[in-house]
Amino acid sequence: MAEEKTTQASEKEYVIPLRRAWLNVPEYKRTRKAIKTIKQFIARHMKIQDRNLDNVKLDVYLNNDIWFRGKANPPSKIKVKAAKEGDIVHVRFADTPQHVKLLKVKHNKMHKKVEEKKEEKTEGKSEEKKQEKPEEKEKTEEQKKDESEKVKAVEQQNIKQAETQAKIEKHFTKTKEPKIQRMALKK
Secondary structure, eight states: OHHHHHHHHTEEEEEEEOHHHHTTSOGGGHHHHHHHHHHHHHHHHTTOGGGOGGGEEEOHHHHHHHHTTOSSOOOSEEEEEEEEETTEEEEEESSOOHHHHHHHHHHHHHHHHHHHHHHHHHHHHHHHHHHHHHHHHHHHHHHHHHHHHHHHHHHHHHHHHHHHHHHHHHHHHHHHHHHHHHHHHHO
């Protein structure tokens, strides 16, 4: 029974006023100041040792909801629930808004799908490795032949390009020299 009382005593609800804090800073720093104000408020009221803000952890959905309106328009007040576990205090919504509940459901569904795909890939890869090892050797030999043919083709193209480049350079050097000489004679 004593444990139940300590767990109940370590979880509290607060309505945190934010407007006074963020009105005193430039617009582009207001939401950052609101987050810092929440942490300072919780550190003071939950009696965190040395009021260390690193020991106050905000819920991801709470943080995203505060930042949702942008860096210049944070909410004026917010109702949160703070739960103290040892030295660390976890802060989350007191009454989770409907749009956040929907986000949580979508996030959980996406997370499950991603995990299922990862499991399928790992299972499929292990089965393919067992079955395709002899075939891979044959493929690598065929690939080596194809690669050597490609290398030869590229070398031939490079030789042709070098020859055409040499022809072009010869043509321009022959045509430019007489013009330069004529111009020199005129002067």
